[in-house]
Amino acid sequence: MNAQLEQNLIQRLAVGDIIRRSALRAPGREALVEYRGDTRISYTYRELNQAVNKFTRALQGIGLRKGDRVAAVCLNSVEYIVAIFGLARGGYVMVPVNPGLNPADMGYILNHSEARALIVDDAFIPVLNKYLDKLPNIKNFFSLPVSGLAAVKPFISFPELLAGQSPEEVEDVIIGDRDILQIMYTSGTTAAPKGVMITNLSVYVAALHNIIFANINSRSIMSVVLPLFHCAQHSVLTSALLAGAGAVIMRGFEPGKYIAIWSREKINFMFALPVMYRALLDYPGIDEYDLSAFERCIYVMTPMDRRTLEDAGEKIGADKFVLATGQTEAYPSTNYFYPACYPGKEGNYWGVSNLTYETAVLDEQGNKLPRGRIGEIVWRGPGVMEGYYKDQEATEKSRKFGWHHSGDLGYFDEDGLLVFMDRKKDMIKTGGENVPSIKVERVLLNHPGIVSAAVVGLPHPHWVEAITAFVVAGEKGGGLAEGDVIAWCKQELGGFEVPKSVVFVKELPLTSTGKIKKHEIRSRYEHYYRE
């Protein structure tokens, strides 16, 4: 063995070791639980570790080698988790793909990543089978038995794949901590998806600091409802399994089903979107349950509105709630915010940095901005990606002045807490002022007659960009007129923040992950003020 390989082996910090390490500490503890129909599927750490070994050995047996990309088009399941850690253990590079993507994007990712193998939920076989001839690199197809459908050729089912494999430890793969663990493609709103290369070090260290900020421990029983193909849930699940916690796997969030499983499994740790907490609190009969059994509730993506926080505070406990943030390129979480510690603070607070990240706000020249000044949010830390796969230009654009650039605008408030303003490209420059599109959108969405809204800046001879609202009216907004909307905005916004025009539309253009394609609105209405 050469010296570098030996060093890698001895000093290893590899995500594929996490399950074994937890199994060495507490082999009999329950790691995973999933309800499938009436069946309760469960894995202790020992069983999970053995399944992971079997999975890795099966792939080795087929001839896949360290560094080979393996794509996964899967919703949450225990088998998917076996695959995630089995790929990590074998040194394969996982390429998780959102099953909701359109065929063009999915095909792009599968081909761009040069995946040699593909893992899918059995339910997706019929759709994928149509496109197999467009995926020339993929030689091996595996299916997870989540819907009980038969695995038709060329797919090999998960039980068949593992049958006869030894559960003994895989000892022959040496992984360096900067070896790539996964390539996660971000859903591009303006261009082709970009493949974010994420190392073993990034994920392992993120798991450590997540354990710390959220106080995950071996008594935690965590629900997993967000999709594992996204960085946030992947990072939090990895944290839970490193801490030796239990994880209850669900394929999505439905409040009635959630509360039934919560009650049976004594779940005490929730990780979800604010809207899911809202739905849980509004669920009929929820008052019969003692939700104070929750020890920690993490929420992500957006701030929690005051009403939900107050309700949650009453029923669950305000001090249990914490917002976490991050992005695929800066492995979550980068920052966190306990709202109960700051009762006076409203808005999109991201709070303080996690223990291995450093956050700054820079101006265009790379100078650190003092408190109160808006600039681009930038990060340093071991969770920052290695780069975009096969895209040196985009990688170079993402790093300047020795920082990873988030593409987000924000500022530190008077107490040094980070506040998110808007995506940089969505900030509107109007009459010499900067107006965050999401600030105006939030006001619009508070109107009872508006169900969705997008605010963009459109080219204008006088204003440079004119704030323009695109609004979908709901049932309560039958007779809603432009003047009503503008009057509503004037009550809540400064004069320069009020839209110059309101355009009523039937629907807004969305990406397959549900983000509004603002660039599409901007380009379609480019000449709106010049016609």
Next chain:
Amino acid sequence: MNAQLEQNLIQRLAVGDIIRRSALRAPGREALVEYRGDTRISYTYRELNQAVNKFTRALQGIGLRKGDRVAAVCLNSVEYIVAIFGLARGGYVMVPVNPGLNPADMGYILNHSEARALIVDDAFIPVLNKYLDKLPNIKNFFSLPVSGLAAVKPFISFPELLAGQSPEEVEDVIIGDRDILQIMYTSGTTAAPKGVMITNLSVYVAALHNIIFANINSRSIMSVVLPLFHCAQHSVLTSALLAGAGAVIMRGFEPGKYIAIWSREKINFMFALPVMYRALLDYPGIDEYDLSAFERCIYVMTPMDRRTLEDAGEKIGADKFVLATGQTEAYPSTNYFYPACYPGKEGNYWGVSNLTYETAVLDEQGNKLPRGRIGEIVWRGPGVMEGYYKDQEATEKSRKFGWHHSGDLGYFDEDGLLVFMDRKKDMIKTGGENVPSIKVERVLLNHPGIVSAAVVGLPHPHWVEAITAFVVAGEKGGGLAEGDVIAWCKQELGGFEVPKSVVFVKELPLTSTGKIKKHEIRSRYEHYYRE
């Protein structure tokens, strides 16, 4: 900037960033407190960060460069901590030296490390001044004002060094996570001291998992009584400062003084040797204090005897106690053990691995041994040293079969918990059996007439090695005879474990750090059974 440097800067995990990162989270929180005479010296995180910047800038101004070794012969003080993190921030390699070493060992370390600068407590200036001509590499001398002595030439005092320096962030040093942070020399009992090269990654990651196993947090107020030139206290202090905790610095442990400061500073976190906890519990009038205010008590080096644990359990709370272990070569802590979780388990338990370490027990051929079988304790993890400085041979000997070899023997018990038996070289092979010297020593030390004891195996024609006890009798052991000692041992040990001979000595040979030089006893008495 080249691509690798830029990557290092953006993905940085550098110990020199820790104070700044904590200062960004909570600038006004008190980081350090020390009582010097009647004066209470304190640093908030902001102040500490500024002092660290000044220190780094001063060294840069003198012309010291990243990678230069800087030795420190210091006991604990706030200024020493400023230096520790100032060296880290500048990318200097700290070489901490035990002030208690004899001049020969100290000179060896200062020369072998090629240190270019030296930091000492002012009290040590008179002694060191005698040897300056034997330290040709050292060009810069700094003294810390801990005793109020004047800094005579060539020493520059700490306040003079920092005067006029800017507290602005040092931005121009780029540190890779595998850059060497410090070289700590282990006190060799058989050979010259060996310089353990420890990376930034090792210490930063150890701090993260220490925070987790001991639940260090920003409300912790930790006493620092063990010397910072040892890895254990350095690692735990770094953990505390990363967690944003407060640290109360002491130059040693004296129970009366400790309890006075404890009470004034509301210390709730103790890190000490078992004998210190014993002394605290035995302190006259201790029952007037509510020791249950402690939230966590870590002990190191040796197991806590049952009586102390029971007393401590009553007065402090049994569940607060945790043993931590590790070694300079495998940055502490590698393993931990909460005795209250295992009421039936006696002996030298090291427990389970920390979250970034993996522990195994190997036979001589490198096979993993099952539970119950004794072999060498080995570790993998990012805390394992880069190697011994300028000693490739010793480095290679320390790693075999892809593991770092601890030099310790032990086994996993029936529950998978690690038990330490003895240093490998101190295990006695007698009549086909292996007997840990420390097992016999523990029995001897329980005898009221014995104050210290060393047990070694000496060459013997029949037994191969004959267990031989070297005993220092105390006042109560005035008339103690060999037969008494052997009879005592027979009550507690198996027949093959009982010493064949007992040698009464006035004192045992000790290293400057207080370890018994067993090799010296062995070589002096080599022919004992052949004379």
